[in-house]
Amino acid sequence: MSISAQQRGIARCTECGKLSHLPELGHDATAACPRCNTALNFRKPQSLQRSWAYTIAATALMIPANILPILTVISFGQGDPDTIMSGVVKLWVADLQAIAVIVFIASIAVPVLKLVILVILMLVVQCQLPLSRQQCTILYRFIHFIGRWSMLDLFMISILVTLVHLGNIATVESGPAATAFAAVVVLTLFAANSFDPRLIWDLDND
Amino acid sequence: MAEPSHIPHEFTACPDCDLLLQTAQSDHTLEGRCPRCKAVLWHAAKHTDTVSFAAAISGLILFYPAMTLPILKLKMVGQHGSNSLLGGIYRMWLEQEQILAVLIMLCSLLAPLLHLLLTAVVCFSVRFNHYPRHFPLWIKYKCLMQNWNMLEVYAMGVIVAYVKMMHDGEVTVSAGTYCLSALLLCVILCSQYFHEEQAWQHWEKNKPA
Numbered sequence: 001m002s003i004s005a006q007q008r009g010i011a012r013c014t015e016c017g018k019l020s021h022l023p024e025l026g027h028d029a030t031a032a033c034p035r036c037n038t039a040l041n042f043r044k045p046q047s048l049q050r051s052w053a054y055t056i057a058a059t060a061l062m063i064p065a066n067i068l069p070i071l072t073v074i075s076f077g078q079g080d081p082d083t084i085m086s087g088v089v090k091l092w093v094a095d096l097q098a099i100a101v102i103v104f105i106a107s108i109a110v111p112v113l114k115l116v117i118l119v120i121l122m123l124v125v126q127c128q129l130p131l132s133r134q135q136c137t138i139l140y141r142f143i144h145f146i147g148r149w150s151m152l153d154l155f156m157i158s159i160l161v162t163l164v165h166l167g168n169i170a171t172v173e174s175g176p177a178a179t180a181f182a183a184v185v186v187l188t189l190f191a192a193n194s195f196d197p198r199l200i201w202d203l204d205n206d
Numbered sequence: 207m208a209e210p211s212h213i214p215h216e217f218t219a220c221p222d223c224d225l226l227l228q229t230a231q232s233d234h235t236l237e238g239r240c241p242r243c244k245a246v247l248w249h250a251a252k253h254t255d256t257v258s259f260a261a262a263i264s265g266l267i268l269f270y271p272a273m274t275l276p277i278l279k280l281k282m283v284g285q286h287g288s289n290s291l292l293g294g295i296y297r298m299w300l301e302q303e304q305i306l307a308v309l310i311m312l313c314s315l316l317a318p319l320l321h322l323l324l325t326a327v328v329c330f331s332v333r334f335n336h337y338p339r340h341f342p343l344w345i346k347y348k349c350l351m352q353n354w355n356m357l358e359v360y361a362m363g364v365i366v367a368y369v370k371m372m373h374d375g376e377v378t379v380s381a382g383t384y385c386l387s388a389l390l391l392c393v394i395l396c397s398q399y400f401h402e403e404q405a406w407q408h409w410e411k412n413k414p415a
Contacts, residue, residue, distance in 0.1 A: 002242060005219035005226045012219040015346050016406045019219055035410050036342040075374070091370065099369045102362070137222055137243045148356050151313060155356075155363030156370075158310050162289035162297040163280050163367065170282055170374070174303055182309050201223040201243070 004198075004205050006042045013038055047196040048122060054191035055118045061184045062111065069175035071157060077168070081175055084108060084153065106152035107181070114143045114150075114188045118195065125199045133200050140197045147192055150185040154178065220245050248403060257399040259329035265322040265392030272389040273315060275382035277364055282375035290382055291315065291360070317354035318393055324348035325396050332408050341409050345402065352397055357390050 005012060011022040013033040022031055022040055031040040069081030082090065084107050091100035117139045124131050157174050164172040218227050220240040227247070229238065238247040276288035289297075291314060298307035324344050331337055331344075364383065371377045 003226050004224040006224055008226060010217075010219065010226065012221065012224070015349070016342070017218075017221065017403060018406070019217055035406060036346065038346070094373065096369060099366055102366060106362075133223070134243060137245070140222070141245075148359055149362075151356050151359045152363050152366065154306060154310060155314065155360045156366050158294040158298050158306070159278070159289055159363055159367040160370070161301060162294040163278055163287050163371065164282075165297070166280075166282055166285040166287050169285050174298070174301060174306070178303060179305050182306055186309065197222045197243075198224040201225075 004201065006198075006202070007205060011040050011042050013040060014044065043198060043202075044194060044196040047194055047199060048125060050194035051118060051122055051191050054187045054194065055115060055122070058111075058184050058187035058191060059115055061180050061187065062115070065177050065180040065184050066108075068177035068180065070153070070177040070181065071160070071175060072173045073160075073164070073170070074173065075170040083177065084181070103153065103156075106149050110146055110150045111184055111188060114147060114192065117143050118188070118191055121195060121197075121200065125203070128203055133204065136200045137197055140192075140195065140200075143188075143192050147185075147189050150181075150188070154182055154185070218247060220247060249401075255329045255332055255399075255401065255404070258325055258396050259333065261392045261395035261399065262322045262326035262329065265318075265389055265396060266326065268385050268389045268392060269319060269322065272382060272385035275385055276380040277382035277386060278368060278371075279378045279380050280371060280375050281378075288380065291386070313354055313356040314360045317351045318357050318389070321348060321351040321355045321393065322396060324351065325400055328405055329400075332405055335412060337409060337412055337414060339414065341413070345405055345409075349402070355393060355397075357386075357393055361386060361390055 005019065009021055009023075010019050011031075012019055013036060015038040016033060016036040018033055018035040020031075020034055020040060022042065025031060032038065033040050066084055068083065070084050071087060072081040073079045088100050088104045088108070091097075091103060120131075121136055121140060123129060124136055157172075157178055160172045161174055164170050216229055218229050219225065220227065220243060222245040223240060223243040225240055225242045227240070229247075237249045239245065240247055273292045274290055276290050276293075278289055280287040295307050295311045295315065298304075298310060324347055328341075328344055328348060331341060364386070368377055368379070
């Protein structure tokens, strides 16, 4: 039987990783890490509530991010606004399959996967679903690693808007979906950061 | 208020599953993993802060050219266009996308700069055994900035933009790309070789009373 640090009254500092005996705290009382002075808790405070809030907000913003136009390429006065998906399709049709796959993974697959995995992890903790703790932890590490790659589309927009700024010949304009998509990326990053994977393992300790 | 008390160094808890573990000092060979969830608990510290210090200084030298020199150049029907990292942020600001401009500035300019700067300062402090009062804050902000540093994603964005414009005009790679690649290498070395636990232990041993 493995013992968690919390069962021994030991808290690990989230910033510097130092272990300290955390005494029973009264209401409103706080403790600080003796090494780096960060607030000390056994688990991230309000982890689930915060993760749910960020996840729900991100899910809502997925709708404008995918429906509204994100990029308009105008060459010689002509050009239609592109949504994220129609941009991917255009790349695929133009025989740029490799780039189409990269953009699809970064701007559609990653945000959707992240939200689905976050919901699964939070349901596992809340409804005590009997999923493998090990696999849940791997999923948690996966969303942490992959989250930043959604920024790809935004960086690409910034590069294209500046590079293709040729007056009447060709210009690239960003659309309203870009801001919504940026919000989705940032909110999912926050959601993943506020989730505490130790809650999954706590289910076994009760 | 009750004060948290110290735990001896031979104990550690897994950051991902909170398993309490005992670690022998001789175990610090290469890399330690949690037996339950396989999280990395520690990794070897071999002349590490020398490499990250050097990488941070090189990165800071490369920083200005990487931000301001043109990364890609485009030639279309006799017209020329080019972009730099800083120019991209400025353009987004002018195009009424201020929120995006700030986010891109944070992830591709501010975070890498502060990450390199704070790593250099922390390594300098450890090396010369001089610890200012706000040393813990510096390490904390360094970790925060490391998380927001997305230069590698930006580099991928450059590749995607290059391939995307290849058919419409003549795209050429310019001086900024080489500086950006070198800067990226420095940032990666800087974060791979920095040993956080070591810096914390130095601080704990030598902190001013």
